[in-house]
Amino acid sequence: MARLLHVVGSPRGERSASVEVAEAYIAAYQGRHPGAAIDTLDLWREPLPEFDRPALEAKYAGLAGVERSAEQNRAWDGIRALAQRFHDADVVVFSIPMWNFGIPYKLKHLIDYISQKDVLFRFDASGFEGMLKGKKAIVVCARGISYATGTSTPEAEYDFQKAFMLLWLRFIGITDAETIVVEQTLMGPDADRQARQQGIERARALAQG
Numbered sequence: 001m002a003r004l005l006h007v008v009g010s011p012r013g014e015r016s017a018s019v020e021v022a023e024a025y026i027a028a029y030q031g032r033h034p035g036a037a038i039d040t041l042d043l044w045r046e047p048l049p050e051f052d053r054p055a056l057e058a059k060y061a062g063l064a065g066v067e068r069s070a071e072q073n074r075a076w077d078g079i080r081a082l083a084q085r086f087h088d089a090d091v092v093v094f095s096i097p098m099w100n101f102g103i104p105y106k107l108k109h110l111i112d113y114i115s116q117k118d119v120l121f122r123f124d125a126s127g128f129e130g131m132l133k134g135k136k137a138i139v140v141c142a143r144g145i146s147y148a149t150g151t152s153t154p155e156a157e158y159d160f161q162k163a164f165m166l167l168w169l170r171f172i173g174i175t176d177a178e179t180i181v182v183e184q185t186l187m188g189p190d191a192d193r194q195a196r197q198q199g200i201e202r203a204r205a206l207a208q209g
């Protein structure tokens with residue numbers, strides 16, 4: 001059975017451009033994979049545990065090869081449980097609004113929480129190795145304005161959203177990542193509608209691929 005995980009990074013519900021486009025991908029994916037299991041991780045509805053001192057100490061204990069305390073093990077179990085939802089998925093879809101040129105803090109919270117050695121990556125003297133190899137990611141990036149070359153906000157200088165997500169995905173082993181950029185959602189209703197429509201068409205095309 002095909003399994004898709006949808007990570008919802010926008011709190012805007014049905015008004016969200018990134019969620020609307022992601023849902024078009026998911027609907028087309030379900031068309032191609034009838035009976036696919038869809039897991040939704042809505043970062044605004046599912047409270048994430050803090051990456052607090054016990055979690056941090058559990059991380060450093062693991063890095064030092066020291067046995068974890070009971071409290072640290074409980075913290076680590078929470079990390080593993082959430083990360084397991086990524087291991088279980090064939091495809092991970094992200095709905096991501098650009099906030100202050102980067103990603104919303106809830107998504108950063110998730111990334112800081114689950115990006116752990118022997119959970120999502122391994123490392124030794126030869127470097128890092130991601131543990132989520134063979135999976136596909138669809139990264140939907142919504143933005144209020146344009147980041148085209150020639151504007152005052154060219155992507156090469158201003159984008160810490162798409163670039164960061166692709167870097168993180170590579171780090172955890174997902175090299176098959178497609179991006180769908182939905183720009184100018186704040187430039188009036190016509191521009192917003194057109195951007196969403198283009199995003200939906202690209203999403204449907206990607207789901208066929």
Ligand SMILES: Cc1cc2nc3c(=O)[nH]c(=O)nc-3n(C[C@H](O)[C@H](O)[C@H](O)COP(=O)(O)O)c2cc1C
Pocket residue numbers: 010011012015016017018019096097098099100101102142143144145146185186
């Ligand atoms: C807190 C906040 C910060 C934002 N920062 C940016 C930004 O840096 N650049 C930009 O182009 N749009 C920015 N926007 C606009 C959103 O990216 C835009 O409305 C986008 O469509 C949101 O995606 P969503 O509809 O999926 O929530 C910001 C919006 C909010 C709420």
